[in-house]
Amino acid sequence: MPKAGRQGFSTKVALITIIDEEFEITQELFGLKQKLGVPGYFAKAEAPDRHYDIVLLRASDRGNHAAEEAMIDFVEDFYPSYFVVIGIAGGAIGRNDVKLGDVVIADFIEYYEMMKIEGGKFISRKTPHDHPSLHMRAKIAEPLRWLDGWRAHIKTARPDDGVPKVKVGHIAAGEKLLDDPGHQYQR
Numbered sequence: 001m002p003k004a005g006r007q008g009f010s011t012k013v014a015l016i017t018i019i020d021e022e023f024e025i026t027q028e029l030f031g032l033k034q035k036l037g038v039p040g041y042f043a044k045a046e047a048p049d050r051h052y053d054i055v056l057l058r059a060s061d062r063g064n065h066a067a068e069e070a071m072i073d074f075v076e077d078f079y080p081s082y083f084v085v086i087g088i089a090g091g092a093i094g095r096n097d098v099k100l101g102d103v104v105i106a107d108f109i110e111y112y113e114m115m116k117i118e119g120g121k122f123i124s125r126k127t128p129h130d131h132p133s134l135h136m137r138a139k140i141a142e143p144l145r146w147l148d149g150w151r152a153h154i155k156t157a158r159p160d161d162g163v164p165k166v167k168v169g170h171i172a173a174g175e176k177l178l179d180d181p182g183h184q185y186q187r
Helices: 020-030 064-078 134-146 149-153
Strands: 010-017 041-043 051-058 082-086 103-111 115-118 121-124 166-173
Touching (some): 010 020, 010 064, 051 064, 064 082, 103 134, 134 166
Parallel strands (some): 010 051, 010 082, 103 166
16 A cells, blocks of 8 residues: 555655646646645546545746645655656757757756855855656656657647657756856856
8 A cells, every 4th residue: 555645645656747838738648637635636536545646736836946845745745656847948959959849857957056156256056956766767767768659649749840859868957047058157
């Protein structure tokens, strides 16, 4: 029996989205239309034993703080084994051959907000993060690179030529939307 959260619910996989469009697409793709007894959560159907394979929650807002709060709530309410954040992320077009419509899975997260300003310079500070597990990368992310079945579920036309690809690599995360590849801070 899976470990249950504070109200007796449990799930294997917790899906979190950030904006409405992501939520609606994820809800449709996974068939997660049933509201559960805890506000904001959705599953395929109400389970009498309160144990679910997949549960969906939309974070209350954009940004790392809102996503963190959603994850805390999920842990307390459902005690999930896995978290997946599904969403649209910013990035540098063309960098590492990533195009619009590709799926990027993190193997390392560089949080760029932690810094000190001293003598007119930004000095980066590092903070430890619990990066995606080897199991997640080796058994889930890597096989998606060569399996094609997931592409059949995409209903929206890709904005760039070609088929969507899965990219596994480093991700930079922060609260600022960086949209100027020529700016020193972004480089």
